[in-house]
Amino acid sequence: DAKTTQPTSMDCAEGRAANLPCNHxxxxxxxxxxxxxxxxxxxPQYIIHGLKNNETNEMASLIITEDxxxxxxxxPHATLRDTAVYYCIAKTGANNLFFGTGxxxxxxx
Amino acid sequence: xxxxxxxxSRVICKSGTSVKxxxxxxxxxxxxxxxxxxxxxxxxxxxxxxxxxxxxxxxQGVEKDKFLINHASLTxxxxxxxxxxxxxxxxxxxxxxxxxNEQFFGPGxxxxxx
Numbered sequence: 001d002a003k004t005t006q007p008t009s010m011d012c013a014e015g016r017a018a019n020l021p022c023n024h025x026x027x028x029x030x031x032x033x034x035x036x037x038x039x040x041x042x043x044p045q046y047i048i049h050g051l052k053n054n055e056t057n058e059m060a061s062l063i064i065t066e067d068x069x070x071x072x073x074x075x076p077h078a079t080l081r082d083t084a085v086y087y088c089i090a091k092t093g094a095n096n097l098f099f100g101t102g103x104x105x106x107x108x109x
Numbered sequence: 110x111x112x113x114x115x116x117x118s119r120v121i122c123k124s125g126t127s128v129k130x131x132x133x134x135x136x137x138x139x140x141x142x143x144x145x146x147x148x149x150x151x152x153x154x155x156x157x158x159x160x161x162x163x164x165x166x167x168x169q170g171v172e173k174d175k176f177l178i179n180h181a182s183l184t185x186x187x188x189x190x191x192x193x194x195x196x197x198x199x200x201x202x203x204x205x206x207x208x209x210n211e212q213f214f215g216p217g218x219x220x221x222x223x
Binding site: 038041043046049087 | 143145153154158215
């Protein structure tokens, strides 16, 4: 699976959009980009995934660049409950999830 | 979304005892379940992949005789930490795989070995 690189931490003001970047420059054609988040002392929560098209669901939007070397997870209106560690993972359907260090997002009142 | 439960949520035991953790998929059947371990301030580390009716596949460095995994049905997998020691104290999390290869995670079990 391709290695992903994320900033260690980010802050976002409550009510504003949170844009979390992820680099996956070595991603292969059959690897999806998955996003999970982990709120303190809880199990990870699936957010969204995509292959090459932008995706949107009730939680977030995923923007994948045309060359697929990077992506951005967008939480449109961040709330205090969105404070968590966000993991960007590139994997094929058959492979396991590998959790890197993720981005610690802190939503500030 | 799919719901995965774990029991117990936290357990404290004496060194040398065995502890069993249950992972259940509540509203779906999961042919594959996964067990992860997370030490404080670290990321999740995959321990093993559990397929219903067959032996679990363990990641490198994980002792299969110490961490016994049983996946007896499509809704239940168990992890038994045998002869637990303080260094086994950790947050143990299971997940179950559903369609589109999404994994849904349980709430985790915090194990403290005294």
